[in-house]
Amino acid sequence: MxxxxxxxxxxxxxxxxxxxxxxxxxxxxEHRGWLWITGGVLALGAYGFAATLQPDAHFGRILAAYGGVFVAGSLVWGAVADGYRPDRWDVTGAVVCLAGMALIMYAPRGN
Known part of the structure; x- marks a missing residue:
């Protein structure tokens, strides 16, 4: 769990x-104004709090692993929100990043 x-x-x-x-x-x-910017700043602040809820106690490990999630998630966001179509190299890179995330976070450790 x-x-x-x-x-x-x-x-x-x-x-x-x-x-x-x-x-x-x-x-x-896109010149949508301060309301959009303010919403973005608040969401970015919420991200900082969400990261602290990870069960692992090591900041560096969590942020390093999150990098893989960020790469893959950014491609998905771009496809959904902006119509960007990732090519096979984008997808391959995202898979590599997610594999790295899984190794960093979930590999068995002796400590």
Whole structure:
């Protein structure tokens, strides 16, 4: 159950971070205004809190592993929100990043 909770927290963190960055992008680059930017800043702050809920106690491990989730999640977000179509190299890279995330977070350790 701990792995399922951890994966769910990574998904929540990705929604907050990627969504927050996208809202800021929309507010600034697409001239949607301060309301979008403010929503983005709040979402980015929520991401920071979501990361602290991971069951592992090591900040570096969690943030390093989250990098893989961020890469894959960003491609999914771009496809859904902006119509970006990842090519096979994007998908291959995301799979490699997710495999790295799984190794970092869930490999058996003797300590």
């Amino acid at each position: 701990s792995i399922l909770r951890s994966v769910a927290l990574f998904v929540v963190a990705a929604l907050f971070e990627i969504g927050g960055a996208w809202l800021v992008w929309q507010g600034v680059r």
